[in-house]
Amino acid sequence: MPDAASDTAWSSAADIAAAVTAGEVGATGVIEAAFATIRERDPLLNSFTTVTERRARMRAQALDAARARGEKLGPLAGVPFAVKNLFDVEGVPTRAGSKINRDLPPAPRDATLIERLEAAGAVLVGALNMGEYAYDFTGENVHDGASRNPHDLDRMTGGSSGGSGAAVGGGLVPLALGSDTNGSIRVPASLCGIYGLKPTYGRLSRARTFPFVASLDHVGPFARSVRDLALAYDAMQGPDAADPVCADHAVAPVTPLLTRGIDDLRIAVAGGYFKCKAAEPLAALDRVASALGANRDIDIPQVERARAAAFVITASEGASLHLDRIRTRARDYDPAVRDRLIAGAMTPATYVIKAQKFRRWHREQVLKIFEDVDAILAPATPCAAPLIGQQTFLFGGVEMPVRANLGLYTQPISFIGLPVVAVPVPLAPLPIAVQIIAAPWREDVALRVAYALEAQGVVAARRPGL
Amino acid sequence: MKRKTKRKAKPARTRRPVRRARKSKAPPEATSADATDAMVAASARALGLTLDPAWHRSVAVNLRLILRFGALVDEFALPDDAEPAPVFHA
Numbered sequence: 001m002p003d004a005a006s007d008t009a010w011s012s013a014a015d016i017a018a019a020v021t022a023g024e025v026g027a028t029g030v031i032e033a034a035f036a037t038i039r040e041r042d043p044l045l046n047s048f049t050t051v052t053e054r055r056a057r058m059r060a061q062a063l064d065a066a067r068a069r070g071e072k073l074g075p076l077a078g079v080p081f082a083v084k085n086l087f088d089v090e091g092v093p094t095r096a097g098s099k100i101n102r103d104l105p106p107a108p109r110d111a112t113l114i115e116r117l118e119a120a121g122a123v124l125v126g127a128l129n130m131g132e133y134a135y136d137f138t139g140e141n142v143h144d145g146a147s148r149n150p151h152d153l154d155r156m157t158g159g160s161s162g163g164s165g166a167a168v169g170g171g172l173v174p175l176a177l178g179s180d181t182n183g184s185i186r187v188p189a190s191l192c193g194i195y196g197l198k199p200t201y202g203r204l205s206r207a208r209t210f211p212f213v214a215s216l217d218h219v220g221p222f223a224r225s226v227r228d229l230a231l232a233y234d235a236m237q238g239p240d241a242a243d244p245v246c247a248d249h250a251v252a253p254v255t256p257l258l259t260r261g262i263d264d265l266r267i268a269v270a271g272g273y274f275k276c277k278a279a280e281p282l283a284a285l286d287r288v289a290s291a292l293g294a295n296r297d298i299d300i301p302q303v304e305r306a307r308a309a310a311f312v313i314t315a316s317e318g319a320s321l322h323l324d325r326i327r328t329r330a331r332d333y334d335p336a337v338r339d340r341l342i343a344g345a346m347t348p349a350t351y352v353i354k355a356q357k358f359r360r361w362h363r364e365q366v367l368k369i370f371e372d373v374d375a376i377l378a379p380a381t382p383c384a385a386p387l388i389g390q391q392t393f394l395f396g397g398v399e400m401p402v403r404a405n406l407g408l409y410t411q412p413i414s415f416i417g418l419p420v421v422a423v424p425v426p427l428a429p430l431p432i433a434v435q436i437i438a439a440p441w442r443e444d445v446a447l448r449v450a451y452a453l454e455a456q457g458v459v460a461a462r463r464p465g466l
Numbered sequence: 467m468k469r470k471t472k473r474k475a476k477p478a479r480t481r482r483p484v485r486r487a488r489k490s491k492a493p494p495e496a497t498s499a500d501a502t503d504a505m506v507a508a509s510a511r512a513l514g515l516t517l518d519p520a521w522h523r524s525v526a527v528n529l530r531l532i533l534r535f536g537a538l539v540d541e542f543a544l545p546d547d548a549e550p551a552p553v554f555h556a
Contacts, residue, residue: 315528339521343525354544360550360551
């Protein structure tokens with residue numbers, strides 16, 4: 001484990017917080033080191049769109065002063081973090097990857113999750129690049145440029161939380177936040193070789209984030225270790241009246257449960273639709289399943305239809321959100337996003353309503369599966385990181401469009417809101433993730449499995465040679 | 467000519483859950499290229515959208531994909547009392 005005081009570019013959040021709490025390093029020193037790394041590496045990665053230096057310095061100084069007064073610091077004391085630029089940051093227009101939103105007034109208040117992370121001692125250092133309005137799986141952005149994969153700068157980060165993947169995978173920050181409507185946390189986690197948590201739908205507050213598809217939008221953290229993922233998740237849990245979807249669940253900390261082991265867990269591998277023939281995802285899944293002794297296949301019913309229903313809901317709700325802007329500022333959109341939104345506005349309402357009915361039916365079927373298993377393993381992406389600008393990829397010998405299919409395995413899972421941890425398998429030359437899927441509200445199960453795999457060395461965030 | 471006997475009307479079906487998917491049907495008419503093109507033009511007028519002609523093809527390609535996925539969902543039989551999940555609690 002790198003020393004937090006000397007290697008802030010690859011230290012874990014847990015180590016940084018411990019070092020700051022112990023007084024081995026000041027929060028100010030950690031933040032200055034983070035800014036130095038951002039200045040050095042972000043010209044390569046293009047992950048940041050805003051750097052909040054003044055605010056972060058004030059925050060770090062306040063933490064150091066609090067420690068000097070003998071006050072107890074939070075579990076994320078002095079940990080730098082950044083957020084996908086659809087999270088409101090006080091004083092900054094919430095651009096959501098767009099040109100249009102830059103005309104919005106500065107946000108008057110931080111998003112709930114930023115407030116909660118900072119209440120735990122973390123320090124916001126900036127906002128991150130993303131696919132326009134989150135309608136993206138690639139991490140490419142026509143306005144801000146593509147975020148670049150830390151393991152190969154010519155390759156995609158995945159999206160839409162592409163800057164989050166690049167910033168954490170590239171060692172600029174140990175923690176970042178993203179959003180996931182159809183896979184936008186899990187896809188970049190997979191392509192950038194880091195951990196990502198998409199919690200249960202309704203678990204974490206989306207208050208003061210720019211929406212995409214209200215029925216499917218989730219928010220969650222990225223990190224380079226399972227413990228960091230759990231620490232961030234625990235700091236952000238809790239009801240929030242400002243997000244009507246955020247459930248009224250009591251905070252259930254998972255960090256203390258990580259070391260509990262997994263002997264009591266029944267783990268299966270998703271078959272059928274998820275039975276992948278492509279070499280990279282198959283190799284990653286085999287490695288994880290073998291390490292866990294998971295040799296039982298389970299068939300999730302109607303997965304292809306679940307993906308189709310998610311696609312239809314996304315198209316229609318996304319279009320509804322943007323229709324006025326499309327009428328008045330169509331030429332200010334990324335043309336690919338614009339044309340999808342226009343088509344989405346033409347979706348027959350009967351299909352959308354049927355998709356929402358199917359969604360409830362599908363959830364009931366999948367909940368029955370969780371009576372017999374505790375966690376399900378599935379590929380995260382159908383391939384490792386494609387080249388930036390690459391239009392198609394070979395999947396089981398068939399040429400398929402990249403943009404539409406990077407979410408092939410993530411979309412049906414978020415459709416019914418299941419919690420998932422994407423764990424990075426450090427294949428060479430490029431990493432790729434596996435999804436650990438649990439029953440609703442059982443993030444603890446997915447995180448315990450991830451922790452056990454990390455302890456075995458089967459999954460890991462490999463340091464890139466930047 | 468032998469008169470055909472009138473077929474007896476089937477009794478009204480009781481409401482019961484229909485859980486199995488029907489066999490796939492042919493894609494609906496709207497997914498054909500011409501029909502989608504017409505749908506794009508008509509929908510744009512109805513929605514008050516001014517489409518640059520250069521965008522039309524791309525919009526139509528996207529709409530065909532949505533309609534194909536929509537048809538896949540639509541052909542799945544659900545009971546009449548199936549509830550949608552607009553505010554979903556997992």
